Amino acid sequence: MDALNDFFLPPAKSTLASQTDTLFWFVHLSSLALTIGLIAVIVYFVYKYRRKSEDEVTPLITHNNKLEVTWSVIPLILVLIVFAWGYEVFMNQRVVPDDAYEVNVTAQKWIWQFKYENGAQTTGKLHVPAGRPVKLIMSSNDVIHSFFVPDYRIKQDVVPGRYTEMWFNAPEPGESIIYCTEYCGTAHSDMLANIIVHEQEDFENWLAENAGGASKPDDLPPAEWGKQIAQEYACNTCHSTDGSQMVGPTWQGTFGSEQTFADGSTVTVDENYIRESILEPNAKVVEGYPAVMNTYQGQLNDEQINAIIEYIKTLK
Amino acid sequence: MDTAESSSNLKKIQVQRFKPDDNPDNHYLNEETGLWSWLTTVDHKKIGIMYLASITFFFFVGGLMALLVRTELWTPAKTFIEANTYNQLFTLHGAVMIFLFLVPSVPAALGNFILPLQLGAKDVAFPRLNLLSYYLYLAGSFIAIYAIFSGGIDTGWTFYTPYSSSTGGAVTTMTFGVFVIGFSSILTGVNFITTIHKMRAPGLSWDKLPLFCWGLYATSVIQILATPVLAITLALVAMERILGIGIFDPALGGDPVLYQHFFWFYSHPAVYIMIVPGFGVVSEIISTFSKKHIFGYWAIALSSLAIAFIGFLVWGHHMFVSGQATLASMVFSFLTFLVGIPTGIKMFNWTATLYKGSIKLASPLLYIFGFFFLFLVGGLTGIVLGSIALDVHLHDTYYVVAHFHFVMVGGMVMAFLAGLHYWWPKITGKMYNETMAKIACGIIFVGFNVTFLPQFVMGSQGMPRRYFNYIEQFQSFHQVSTIGSYILGLGFLMVFYYLVKSIYRGEQATSNPWGSRALEWQISTLPPLHNFHHTPVIVNGPYDYHKPMEEFQLGLAESGNGHGHDADLEVTKEGEDLSAE
Ligand code: HEM
Ligand SMILES: [Cu+2]
Numbered sequence: 093m094d095a096l097n098d099f100f101l102p103p104a105k106s107t108l109a110s111q112t113d114t115l116f117w118f119v120h121l122s123s124l125a126l127t128i129g130l131i132a133v134i135v136y137f138v139y140k141y142r143r144k145s146e147d148e149v150t151p152l153i154t155h156n157n158k159l160e161v162t163w164s165v166i167p168l169i170l171v172l173i174v175f176a177w178g179y180e181v182f183m184n185q186r187v188v189p190d191d192a193y194e195v196n197v198t199a200q201k202w203i204w205q206f207k208y209e210n211g212a213q214t215t216g217k218l219h220v221p222a223g224r225p226v227k228l229i230m231s232s233n234d235v236i237h238s239f240f241v242p243d244y245r246i247k248q249d250v251v252p253g254r255y256t257e258m259w260f261n262a263p264e265p266g267e268s269i270i271y272c273t274e275y276c277g278t279a280h281s282d283m284l285a286n287i288i289v290h291e292q293e294d295f296e297n298w299l300a301e302n303a304g305g306a307s308k309p310d311d312l313p314p315a316e317w318g319k320q321i322a323q324e325y326a327c328n329t330c331h332s333t334d335g336s337q338m339v340g341p342t343w344q345g346t347f348g349s350e351q352t353f354a355d356g357s358t359v360t361v362d363e364n365y366i367r368e369s370i371l372e373p374n375a376k377v378v379e380g381y382p383a384v385m386n387t388y389q390g391q392l393n394d395e396q397i398n399a400i401i402e403y404i405k406t407l408k
Numbered sequence: 409m410d411t412a413e414s415s416s417n418l419k420k421i422q423v424q425r426f427k428p429d430d431n432p433d434n435h436y437l438n439e440e441t442g443l444w445s446w447l448t449t450v451d452h453k454k455i456g457i458m459y460l461a462s463i464t465f466f467f468f469v470g471g472l473m474a475l476l477v478r479t480e481l482w483t484p485a486k487t488f489i490e491a492n493t494y495n496q497l498f499t500l501h502g503a504v505m506i507f508l509f510l511v512p513s514v515p516a517a518l519g520n521f522i523l524p525l526q527l528g529a530k531d532v533a534f535p536r537l538n539l540l541s542y543y544l545y546l547a548g549s550f551i552a553i554y555a556i557f558s559g560g561i562d563t564g565w566t567f568y569t570p571y572s573s574s575t576g577g578a579v580t581t582m583t584f585g586v587f588v589i590g591f592s593s594i595l596t597g598v599n600f601i602t603t604i605h606k607m608r609a610p611g612l613s614w615d616k617l618p619l620f621c622w623g624l625y626a627t628s629v630i631q632i633l634a635t636p637v638l639a640i641t642l643a644l645v646a647m648e649r650i651l652g653i654g655i656f657d658p659a660l661g662g663d664p665v666l667y668q669h670f671f672w673f674y675s676h677p678a679v680y681i682m683i684v685p686g687f688g689v690v691s692e693i694i695s696t697f698s699k700k701h702i703f704g705y706w707a708i709a710l711s712s713l714a715i716a717f718i719g720f721l722v723w724g725h726h727m728f729v730s731g732q733a734t735l736a737s738m739v740f741s742f743l744t745f746l747v748g749i750p751t752g753i754k755m756f757n758w759t760a761t762l763y764k765g766s767i768k769l770a771s772p773l774l775y776i777f778g779f780f781f782l783f784l785v786g787g788l789t790g791i792v793l794g795s796i797a798l799d800v801h802l803h804d805t806y807y808v809v810a811h812f813h814f815v816m817v818g819g820m821v822m823a824f825l826a827g828l829h830y831w832w833p834k835i836t837g838k839m840y841n842e843t844m845a846k847i848a849c850g851i852i853f854v855g856f857n858v859t860f861l862p863q864f865v866m867g868s869q870g871m872p873r874r875y876f877n878y879i880e881q882f883q884s885f886h887q888v889s890t891i892g893s894y895i896l897g898l899g900f901l902m903v904f905y906y907l908v909k910s911i912y913r914g915e916q917a918t919s920n921p922w923g924s925r926a927l928e929w930q931i932s933t934l935p936p937l938h939n940f941h942h943t944p945v946i947v948n949g950p951y952d953y954h955k956p957m958e959e960f961q962l963g964l965a966e967s968g969n970g971h972g973h974d975a976d977l978e979v980t981k982e983g984e985d986l987s988a989e
Contacts, residue, residue, distance in 0.1 A: 100868045112797050116868075119795060123788035130759060131781060137762040138769065138777075141698070146923070148766040150700040152954045156760075160707050163756040164749060171745040171791065178795030179738050185800060186734050235571040236664055238729065238804060242870025245801040249730045251665060252570060253658025256731040269879070273804040273872040275564050276571060278491050281875035339492075384575075 105268055106244035107261040111181045113245070119174055185246060188259040192227035195220070199250040200233035200386050202279040203326045204270065212302035213391075215324045218270065218287045220262065221295040227259040233386050238274035241287060249274055262289045277384070278339050279329040318403025321396050330385070333407050340385060341378050343407045352379045366401050421610065422965035423945045425958060428919035428932045435837075435934035450535035453935065455542050456521030457835065462546065463509050463517055464904070470504035471897060473497050478859075478893040481886045484878050491876040495562035498874060502565030507586050508549050510820060511678065514685035515631075516545070516596055518827045519624050521835060523600060525928035525935065526618045528609025528944040533602035537595055544592035552585030554578075564874060566675070569656035569667040573648045580649050583642040590635045590642075593681075597631030600624050609927075610964065611946035618926055618950045619708055623688025626712040630677045630684070630719065638674035641667065665730050672723035680719040682816060684712050686823030687754055690776055693830050694758050696924040697773040698765025701951045704757035711750035718747045728799045737796055744794035751787055755780070770922070771845035775826035778853045782818025786811060789864070804874075807867025810860045818856055825852075825903065832907065833921050837934040838914030844906040852899035858892030925960050926950040 097113070104110050195218065196207040206218045220226045230239060232252040239258065240247040248258040262268070272283035290298060312320070322328055330340040341351075351365070352358050354377045359365055368375055370392060373385035392400070436453050446454060477497050480487045489497070520538065524531055532538050555561060559578035563571055572579050604617070604625050644655050645667070654660025656667040687708075695702045702708065724732060724740030758780075767773070789811040793799045802808060833839055862885040867873075871882045878886070920929040927950065931940060942963030948955055 100865055102870050112801055115795065116792075116798055116801075119792050119798065123791065127781075127784055127788065130755065130784065134759055134762065134777065134780065137759070137765070138767050141762065141765045141767050143699070143766045143768040148699065150698070150766050150953055151764055152701055152952075153703060153760075153764065154701055155704045155707065159756075159760065160704060160753070164753055167752045168749055171748060174791060174795050175742055175745045178797045178799075179741065181797035182737070182800065183734070185797065235574065236568060240804075240870070240872065242801070245797075247729050247800050247803055251658075251731055253664070254731070269870075271870065271872045275495075275568070275874040277562070277575065278495065280495075281491075281872075281877040284879075382575075 102242040104243070104245070105262055105264065105266065106241075106246070107263060108181070108184055109243070109245045111184065115174075115177055115181060118177070122170065185258075188227050188257065189225040189261075192225035192259050193221060194227045194229060197228045197230040197239065197250065198233060198391075199230065199237035199239070199272070199283075201235070201277055201384065202272070202283040202329050204239075204272075204283070204285040205391065208299060208302075210299060210303045212299055214302070216285045216326070218285060219295060219298055220287060220289055221292045222265045222289045223261070223263050224292065225259055225261045227257060229255055229257050231255050235276050236274045237272045237276050237283065240271045240273040241268055242271070243268040247273060262287070265289045265291055265294075279326075282326070282329055314399045314402040315406050316403075318396075318399035318401070321392070321400055322403060325388070325392070327400075340381055343404050345408060347405050347407070351376075353377060354379050354383075363401050366404060367397055370397055370400070421945065423947075423962045424942070424965040425961050426942050426963045427961055428930055430918045430933060431837075431916055432932045432934070432936065434936065435932065436937045437934055439937040448539075450531070450539055451937065452520050452524050452532050452535065452538060453835075453939075455538055456517055456519075458542055459512055459517040459520060459545070460835075462549070463513050466504055466508040466549065467900075468904075470501050470509055471900065473501040473504070475893055475897055477501060478890040480876070481878070482890055484880050484883055486877075492562060494876045495874075496556075496560040499561050499564050500556060503552065503561075503582070503586070505816075506565055506678075506682075507589050508552065510682045510816060511589075511593060512545060512596075513682075513820070513824050514689065514827060515600070515624055515627055515681075516541070516592075518689070518824070518831060519600065519620075519685060520596075522831060522928055523603060523621060523624055524607065525834075525931065525939055526621055526926060526950070527603065527607050528612060528927055528940060528946065529603065529607035530938045530940070532599050533606055534599050537599055541592045541595040541599070544588055544595070548585045548587070548589030548592060550585075551588060552582055555581035555585060566671060567642075567645065568671075569645065569648070569662070569664045570658060573645060573657045574659075580646050583645055587639050587642045590639045593631050594635045597628035597635075600628040601632070604628075609944045609946055613946075615705070616946055616949045617709075618688075619691035619702065619705070619712075620685075620688035622709040623685045623691075623712050626716040627681055627684045629713075630681050630716050633720070634674045634677040634681070637670060638678075641670040641674065644670070665727070665732065668727050668730055669723070672726045673720075676723040676726065677716075677719045679812075679815070680715055682820050683823075684715060686779070686820045686827075687712060689823045689827035689830070690754075690758060690779060692926065693772050693776050693826055694761050695951045695953070696830070696922050696926070697770055698762050698767045699923065699953045700761055700765035701949075701953055702757075703760040703763070704753075705949075705951070707753055708757050711753050714750040715747060718743060718750075722747055725794055725799070728796050729803050741794055741796045745791070748787065748791055748794070755784065755787075771840075771842055771849060772826045772830035772922075774846055774849045775822050775829060778849060779819055779822035779826060782814050782822060782853075782856065786814030786816075786819055789814065802867060804872055805867035806863040806871045806873055809873050810863035810867060813860050813863075818860070822852075825849075828907075830922070831928075832910070833917030834928060834933055834935065836911055836914070837917050838910045839917050839921065840910035840914060841906050844902065848899050848902040848906070851902065852896060855892050855895030855897075855899050859889050859896055860892070862886075862888045862892075923957075925952055925955075925957070927960075930961050 101113055104113055198205040203215055206214045230250045232250045237250045238247060239250055244260045246258055246260055248256050266289050268287045270285040270287060272280060330338055332338045332342045333344055335342050335344040346361050349361055350358055351361050371387055371389050373387060374383050377383045436451060480489050480494050555578040561579050561582045563575060563579060604621055647653050648655050648657055654662040656662040656664050658664060691702055691708055722740055722744045724736055725744045728737050793802060793811060829845060866882050866885040917933050919933040945962045945964055948959055
């Protein structure tokens with residue numbers, strides 16, 4: 093049974109996951125029994141009553157009310173059990189405990205961002221304390237995304253223009269994968285992130301270290317840091333650094349070059365233009381590319397933008 | 409000549425036995441010939457064949473795209489196409505298969521051909537409207553195909569906003585195509601309902617109506633009531649894209665989840681548009697090949713209607729994680745389970761029909777057994793998904809992909825193929841190669857399971873759907889699935905090969921090769937241009953296998969077409985006794 097469980101389901105790493113699993117097996121095993129039963133009856137009939145001669149005459153059996161009632165009521169009862177059970181587990185998933193630790197989640201093509209009470213901010217990595225309910229308050233900057241953690245058996249759509257929420261409690265430190273499960277365009281399948289569960293103490297330390305948002309690590313030259321940020325914010329899902337064609341214009345050799353826009357105007361790429369492209373991407377849209385980029389206003393501070401500009405300058 | 413006299417009723421009719429011809433000189437294919445006669449025909453049989461040819465074409469287009477999608481998934485990263493191409497391919501695969509193939513498959517292709525024959529009518533109630541439906545379907549299909557070449561669409565067949573109102577490409581054109589096809593679907597529905605009410609032959613009362621007709625009746629009700637909502641929804645999306653009116657896009661002040669309500673209000677009933685006619689096919693074939701009266705006639709007939717109505721109230725089960733109210737999710741989950749019950753009732757009644765039958769495992773029945781197993785798995789996994797807590801985990805994973813393929817391909821496509829094999833001799837006048845048909849059925853069954861069973865496991869493990877890249881853990885499942893899809897494709901090609909071959913080389917079919925009691929088998933093969941030389945008189949039900957064949961070959965003795973007679977005509981006891989020659 094354990095081997096079967098591991099084959100079908102991911103490891104159960106939240107307090108509620110096992111409730112889902114029990115129901116999962118109940119429905120599947122009773123379905124399996126029903127399937128085998130019905131197929132066996134059919135196979136038996138097909139063999140027993142196979143046609144022996146072409147002028148066989150069959151008896152007239154039109155209906156049987158007792159049978160009809162039996163095979164309507166028994167499945168109805170079974171199905172009502174599954175309904176009530178599924179609803180109960182769902183309520184446990186929905187009702188957030190009062191003492192939950194809150195994290196804000198922002199989704200946008202094609203990154204996940206997490207913001208903490210003390211201003212700490214991460215992209216692609218959700219740090220949470222072990223053994224404590226965590227509540228996620230989620231919204232999207234562009235289209236609908238969906239936050240799915242198979243290990244926790246939970247999923248919630250992340251919708252622009254409103255907040256949705258979900259919660260979980262992961263008792264053990266460890267890591268789990270987060271998928272985007274609402275189709276959101278080109279790099280939908282690259283919109284992954286990780287949950288990193290720390291012991292309470294480690295989490296406090298991590299949080300304190302990152303308080304106030306991102307600032308440049310001391311030992312890094314700006315261009316290096318810019319490269320890091322570009323990776324972290326998934327800029328490179330749309331902008332190549334080697335000249336190859338992707339959703340957006342490549343960064344290779346772009347600095348200092350002449351860029352032509354959809355309206356026919358041109359500009360020489362400099363610091364100001366790059367800054368504007370990051371904060372107001374749709375002000376000037378490069379000819380031949382769709383206007384799909386989102387603003388990074390409020391997500392990248394000036395220091396980070398400068399670092400990215402330094403990085404782009406190095407891509408000759 | 410025999411006389412049927414009713415004692416109290418005023419009606420006095422004379423019936424006579426007519427034996428169908430096996431190979432008549434004049435039939436619907438040679439009385440009017442030439443391309444023009446096809447393009448302007450109002451004959452329901454020819455229109456049915458034109459639908460059949462069109463949906464076959466689109467099935468192979470959609471199938472090719474499926475194979476490309478599956479091939480791309482051979483490796484976790486890029487295998488041979490770009491992410492954007494991949495996204496367009498799965499969108500088109502879904503849209504083509506659903507709107508251009510599955511929705512018209514049984515109703516418009518088989519239904520058009522068979523329905524008037526089963527009713528004893530010369531044609532459908534509005535033959536010209538029928539032709540118009542076909543041209544609307546064709547026009548819509550071409551608009552959709554044009555959309556592919558003029559920019560492509562990458563929204564998924566569900567066109568979820570705000571993605572669909574903001575992405576580039578030809579979304580507006582595509583939705584317009586689907587909009588036009590919708591009208592074709594509505595008109596077919598209106599036509600069928602009227603035909604069933606008004607065109608039944610004398611004696612064909614509601615309790616003698618073949619279950620295939622009941623299935624089409626329920627389907628038509630859904631088509632008429634649900635399709636307009638799709639049309640409105642698509643029109644709103646187009647308005648948002650063209651005029652910038654904010655309805656679904658939050659950037660313009662709209663509500664994206666509203667779109668999902670609209671969309672599923674159509675599309676959930678639409679899944680029943682796709683499957684309910686298939687149920688009708690199953691009933692016909694089970695009864696014919698076990699030579700036995702169908703078990704639970706009313707249970708089967710009414711459960712189709714029950715599905716049609718409850719099916720309108722369950723759309724929210726596609727939205728359990730969309731952020732809709734918890735209470736709404738509960739109600740939708742509850743109703744979803746209720747809709748499972750009539751479906752279960754059908755399965756049990758079909759099984760009971762086999763009891764004490766005289767079962768011949770010919771290829772149509774073999775396809776039906778394929779349907780049985782696959783649809784059962786599809787339906788039961790629907791129960792899994794209807795349970796809210798489980799759906800929270802499984803929604804938008806490969807589990808859902810497997811579920812609806814078991815229902816739509818395993819269920820409906822199998823039922824469609826069964827129906828096609830069953831009625832093929834009547835439609836073409838030729839027998840196909842029975843051995844090849846059985847082998848192909850086996851290949852399709854195996855290929856199907858190899859393709860989709862691993863997807864249940866992948867989905868339970870968490871593999872999301874619509875993913876171009878995936879993590880390595882899932883690679884072996886994807887590869888098995890891809891291999892399965894090639895086997896499946898081979899099976900379908902084989903069916904195409906031997907069916908087409910039979911038209912040229914097949915043995916001549918007799919008028920009633922399966923010994924069926926249903927009315928469409930009591931006319932000549934090929935059928936005459938106007939179906940019946942003599943207005944048929946229905947004394948027995950279509951499943952009365954305990955009675956001799958002679959009692960089913962009755963026609964009005966007087967001349968005159970007889971249509972428009974009171975369909976609830978009572979034939980007296982004497983009439984029945986006299987009906988034998
Ligand atoms: C016993 C009957 C059925 C039940 C209980 C059932 C239940 C469900 C549920 C709950 C979902 C939502 C899953 C999710 O999105 O997470 C679903 C999805 C789906 N079902 Fe069914 N279903 C049934 C029959 C059918 C039939 C007859 C068809 C088609 C002929 C069908 C086609 C689909 C499709 C296409 C989806 C996927 C929607 C999407 O997410 O794109 N189902 N079904
Ligand atoms: Cu997404």
